[in-house]
Amino acid sequence: MRSAVKKSSLTLFAIQFEILFGFFTLLFFLLFSSSATGQGYPIWYSRGTTILELFAFFLAMILCLRNAFSSMIVSSRKVWLGIGLGMLCYFVGNIFFAYWELGLKREPDVSPGDLFYILSYLFLMVSMGLAVFERRLNLEGWQYGVIGAVGAMGVVVAIVLSAGDQPAAPAAQLNPFHTPKAIAAPVPVKTPLLPVQVAPSFAPLVAQAAAPVTTGVPGWVVAIEGFLDPFKGLLGFLYLIADTVLLIIATTLFLAFWGGRFAQSWRMIAAATFCLYIADAWFKFATTRLPNYQSGGLLEVGWVLSAILFGLGAALEYRASHQRRASSRRRA
Template sequence: MSSSYKDSYRLKSLFTNQNILLASIGWAVLALLYFLLFSAKVPGADGVESRAEWYVIGTNIFEAFAYLGAGILCLRNWRSPQIVSSRNVWLAIAIGMLSYFLGGIFFGYTEIILNEEPDVSIGDVFFVLTYLSLGAGMILAVASRRINLEKWQWLIVLAIGLFGSLLAWWISMQQATSTELLATILNWFYVVSDVFLLIIATTLLLAFWGGRVAQSWRMIAAAAFSLYIADMWFKYAQGPNYQSGEILEVFWVFSGVLFGMGAVLEHDASLSRNRRERGRKRA
């Protein structure tokens, strides 16, 4: 057995779906502990309380690796001919994850390195692409399967959509209106996109409840809920005294982790399904 074959075998045995899931859960737990333990503000030389720069850098690292990992795992599903769901669904979600990764990098660079907080930055280009790609992917997921919800399930979707819209509207009304037209347009684009993803996520959660393959879409729905929570908190907390690193911002990390876990569960379920089908053919 050649050394290259041994190395390849070790890598495959290391990066199993089970190990990736455990690593994802571990990353989320570490992020939560990091936010809980180190998010407190400390007095600076000028007497103003602020968070340590190393802490803010750490939050960006947790978030970046969560979305980068999710993007790679979604691309793996897109490249797999055995995947159960449409491969275009996973391509769209992968683009969304990688776009969010890049947007976070630019946002962190602007905030930490340049010490600026502009209303509009180059990171917004990638964040807009994220919402467009995620929306397209989740619409494709819904369109690829028949959605037969009961009346009470549609009422749940309506109630959550209404609650999400009212909360987003109330938070938006509490904020000072930007003088920049582009900033105002982006602000409402993010609000509408968050509510839209929340409604689609609720629909997916109810439609795919039950069955092993449905586990992946429960994770995707939970990821969309986490993204909504983090975005709404960020919008609510913004102001002259805002500083990155509040505890609820950990939901951005959770969102990336959950998207990645959804991709892994879909990949694992697809492999299991194909093995069962091959077994029946042999029989």
């Protein structure tokens, strides 16, 4: 009896803590996301957003895996196991991303963190898909229409964002009347240069081109970036597909789990997926359309809120399952 009361109180504390943590996170982004200068965001802000995101996904992982290994959970434990593994992969991906960005001061197109992000999306798609298919859906016509409209919107957004991957043409190429100075006003050469004279003149340029530009960066970091760089297009395509699929599944969850005691937790899961989609779409837009964009914008709060809502949904499911089991025991 004492153990059950203790678990109930801890779960209630987790729910209250997640709500307060979400409010603090939103306040932090609202107050300080505009603190960027010409040099980017201050280091304390970048570290603060990283800590908030890491802690949010770590706590969500703990709460989801607790549901997966609890015999009293009413929903499928495989679903919570998949979501928990997704939170774990996202947590590890954030560690790599933070190390690359804050530790190494690198901004590569692809890092090892992307591999864990892709795994996270796969776990989320499979687990949330199971949550939908294991429930006998009895949706009305307008609900299928909403799902189709949301899916079409996701496809359009994916097409627009993918179009931003094409690098913008330089201003000199956009203006047909622009002539480079080297062509407009060539320097006349009065005397021909001998081959012996040419070599010394180009020697400093050759030495500068051959000099390493990654001074202070470990060689294994450069090797990993070089290995992953050819997969940039494939990973970007997978991100767009995964976000669109998750958006459709989240809409289906939101419509399917509308009423009942356990619907509240799944509405939190659907809201978490929406927040994840918004943050991903904004980051894709910002990194392809905005020059010199540095991570930490206001809409990136969606990643932290997504983890908070996943954890909140897990805590609500755990509390509702134990309350149902306790009420059934009293009836017996």
